[in-house]
Amino acid sequence: MNHFRKEILNILLIAILSVNAFCYAQKSNVSASEIKTEKKKKNKRKKKVRLPHIDLSHWKVTLPVANAAGKPIEISPPEILNFANNEVARPYMYxxxxxxxxxxxxxxxNSKTRNTKYTRSELREQMVPGDNNKNWTFGxxxxxxxxxxxxxxTRGANGKYHRTIIMQIHGRLTNEQRDLIGEDDNNAPxxxxxYWDNGKVRVKTKVLKNLSATNEELLHEDAWGDDDGFNFEQRVDFNKFILEVKVSDGKMVIVLNKNEYKVYDNIHxxxxxxxxxxxxxxxxxxxRDKGAYSKVRYYELEVSH
Structure with missing residues (x-):
């Protein structure tokens, strides 16, 4: 009888140990799985922290906020390199x-640059950091x-999204040209x-009003008018897209997403x-609509000459 009782106790002991071992193993497996999942989450969070591929050492920015004199605030190199920590820039460029x-x-x-009613948070190329006087020609x-x-x-009263200019090539008079035509600044058209225009990319350029104008006459801003404009077929909406602008002597090419091209190689x-x-x-x-705004993301920006 005692022998039989011992056998029963041994069987129960083995059963209890087996159950405990099973539970421990299950607990260990769950913990390992949880740890692995948590690591994946952490790695995913780390991967989400990304920086733009943009070198600002040859750019200054104009912000939609005025200084004490009522002029738009500009930040040039080297200060622009620390724009993320600039309290003035932070709401408009971050x-x-x-x-x-x-x-x-x-x-x-109320902060507007000369000859415009609109405001901007926009970069201006500076071939020599901090200097506007060194620029380039199409040649x-x-x-x-x-x-x-x-x-x-935002949208306007017509239901269409407000448009914004996302890239430009701006002309500039040399000091000699400025003095020749009696202007008080170096601004040219x-x-x-x-444009980002209601989900599409629209291009506008200038045309000479009088093709017989002399080289001195065409230096005047009123010698130039606007063309009819061109819309790329592909809609970009709120998706990423790539724009390229290629300039050479007498030619300008605009490329959208490497598959649509607009070529300008005319007399103008x-x-x-x-x-x-x-x-x-x-x-x-x-x-200028009340409450209107837009936010444009730049992931990459590069320039070469």
Whole structure:
């Protein structure tokens, strides 16, 4: 009888130990699985912290906020390199580290640059950091490429999204040209404006009103008018897209997503060669509506000459 009782106790003991071992194993497996999942989450969070591929050492920015004199605040190199820690710049130009982009935020304010009613959070190329006097001609050649997206924008009374200029080539008079025609600044018209226009990319350029104008006459801003504009077929909406601008002597090519092209190689572009130029990129907002704004993301921006 005692022997039988011992056998029963041994069987129960083995059963209890087996159950405990099973439970322990299950607990260990769950813990390992949980740890693995948590590590994946942490790694995913780490991967989401990204920085834009943009070197700002040859750019200054104009912000939609005025200084004490009522003029738009500008930040040039080297200060622009620390824009993320600049309290003035932070609301209008900041890094979105989840998207790996610089966001340019613009809205109507009382801070407007000369000859315009609109405001901007926009970069201006400086071939020599901090100096506006060194620029390039079409004969020199130039190239700009950007990867960007409209983050968000408001709608007008017509139901369409407000548009903004996302890239430009702006003309500039040399000091000699300025003095020759009696101007008080070096401003010349923009030969290229590229718009985000209700989900499409629209291109505008300048045309000479009188093809017989002398080289001195065409230096005047009123010698140039606007062309009819061109819309790329592909809609970009709020998605990422790539824009390229290629300039050479007497020619300008705009490329959208490496599969749509617009080529300008007419007499107007050829005669534009008399001007110096510089690139612009960002958010030049085209509305004065109350409460209107837009935010443009730039993931990449590069320029070469």
């Amino acid at each position: 890094i979105d580290s989840t998207q790996g982009a610089i966001v340019f935020h613009a809205m109507p304010t 020199d050649g130039a190239y700009m490429k950007g990867k960007l997206a409209m983050e968000e924008t 923009p030969i290229l404006k590229i 572009i050829k005669r534009w060669g008399v001007f110096e130029n510089y690139f612009k990129a960002g958010n030049y907002f085209q509305s």
